[in-house]
Amino acid sequence: MKHTLSVVVEDKPGALGRITTMFARRGFNIDSLAVGPTERPGVSCITLRVDCSHHSLEQIEKQIHKLVNVLRVTELVSGEAVERELLVARVTVPPARRGELLRATDALGGRLLDVGPEAVVLEVSGTTEELDAFHELCRPYGIADLVRTGRIGCPRASAKRRAPRRLAAIG
């Protein structure tokens, strides 16, 4: 089963490496990973997508929690969190066929970023499923480059349980 972990870390050299090394060493796979600053200076957030059992997830979380630079580990539980991902693609499409592609992009809330004689660059943000759909939509035209950020997220403002589930607390 897929899980999203939000790991808040001190912005120190090697902090990301310690986390990814732990995953590699204990045989856990990372599906996607996104890193960026947070509202607090000197504090970054690493969002990891992992495919594992609940038992493995608890192990992962406890092992991450022991790392000295890690301030907090939370699982972003589906339904209780908003998750988003960004996709940027260079699609080869002749001028005559751009209209339909741009209309579809627009319908998904995407944007045209750049236009060239043979291709356009598009961006779309959304859920993983929406981006998968957009990816499929672009495929027939010819995708020259496509990159995705991996998902990031935060707890819903509207959810009853405002605080994301903490896994660490045993005993």
Place this chain on the structure above:
Amino acid sequence: MRMTGGDAILRSLEAEGVEVIFGIPGGAIMPTYDAMARGTTVRHVLARHEQGAGHMAQGYARASGRVGVAIATSGPGATNLVTPIADAWMDSTPLVCITGQVRSPLIGTDAFQECDITGITLPIVKHSWLVQDVKELPATLKAAFHVARTGRCGPVLVDVPRDLQEAVFDFTYPETVDLPGWKPPVTVHPPQIREAARVIATARKPVLYVGGGTLNGDACDELLKLAEAGSLPVITTLMGKGAFPETHELHFGWPGMHGTKWANLGMNTCDVLVAIGARFDDRVTGKLSAFAPGATVVHLDVDPAEISKLRDADIPVVGPLKDALAALTEEIVRRRADGAPGPTQWLEQLAAWREEFPLRYGAAEGWLKPQRVLETLQRLTAGTDVIVTTGVGQHQMWAMQYVLSERPRSFITSGGLGTMGYGMPAAVGAKAARPEATVVCVDGDGCFQMTAQELTTAVLEDLPIVVVLVNNGYLGMVTQWQDMFYDGRRSHVHLTTDVPSYAKLAEAYGGVGLVVQSEAELEPALAEALASGRTVVVDCRVDPAEQCFPMIPAGAAALDMVEYSETVEAKAS
């Protein structure tokens, strides 16, 4: 106070109360060694190989309960510390390693003796620091010692570029650490203690499964009180050996691959298994799915990540073991006073199994049996202040079986990593920690040759140790596996008993060499060595055919153990 980074390292060690460090100088750590030459209260023990220095620091830590410190230069000096760091990681030994690094502007350029030691050690340290500003050095060392000894103990590494060791700054040692992300458990949940006590006090067949965390957590007095208050049988793992007096009537042996049959019967047929600072290692459990079937598991550990890692805990108790066991004892005392009876029949059963399935070995038939060496050592040292260290292999398992540890921190071995060559430098470190104790390294001939150069350190640093060499001329444990599981095909395991001549080697290093070839020579030689006050190698030529039993073949269920008297058939491992 104005000083260089090198001086600051020493002032920091002094502020931490460090008395002894173990190391070897080299280019990138020279400014710090220069500071040593200018004066410090810290004793430096000059090893002959950085791996030796690292294991000495481990032996020091395990014998004293304090943080061990090893120091080395960059590149090969640092990489030679990797094995001790990995060993300390697996066995949770508090260790601070300080390494020199090339000058800051040269980092990343493949400079002479440069290596990314913080990168190399990333998976085997609790934390590491590459110091980037000399002003951070005191706080970094303060944090390093704090992290090494708090929570679950373990190794940390501080890598200091040479230019920072030379840089001058205003030194003050901080009073507190600033580590917002480091929050090991410091309290125990009373409801968990009460629940654990309820289950333990009402168990018909309880077992305390005691691991090395009990020693690291300084909880041995509390363990003794708990066991006695509850009449609870104690089984100690290899790493837990010494946490409970093995001459005590409630001690029932050692579990696992070469543990005693009565201990494995106890562990695997108990109804309540109380794991105390133990981690359900595969060498203890055998086939995990068949381990202690049906037992209710109470797991006490300071590391939450050990809870339910391998075996699901029914009642987890996270927190410092000293507090946890003290609180548990109070509850057990109350429950016993309220009429919950002790497990009398169970204790009788365990004692009966001990009578029925004792450790056995064959008649000498002209050969000195290795078990006899350990039995004799036990007899000669019983009741004395002795610390025994070991290497890894058959001799280690025989030492576990035949040497009875009466006090905490009197048995020092490499458990998790299984580092051959650990024993001798660990003995030197233990002697530095406890000069008043007699320190004996029980070693194999294969292990001994991996770190033999540290005999020099023992002799020249006046840290005399007795090496009892269980010399069978083979990589004995590998040989045993080849004989049992590879149809007896001996592949590159024959070392020979007399090349090198271990007695002559001991003399060449400035020590004393004794050779024992018969049972008659054994006791006089061991007695002479123990009384000599010098570094002695007692080369005991033992039966090369002797195998170590009982044995649970790797991956087999614990109760499918092979015993001494049975025919040993090849079996897939």
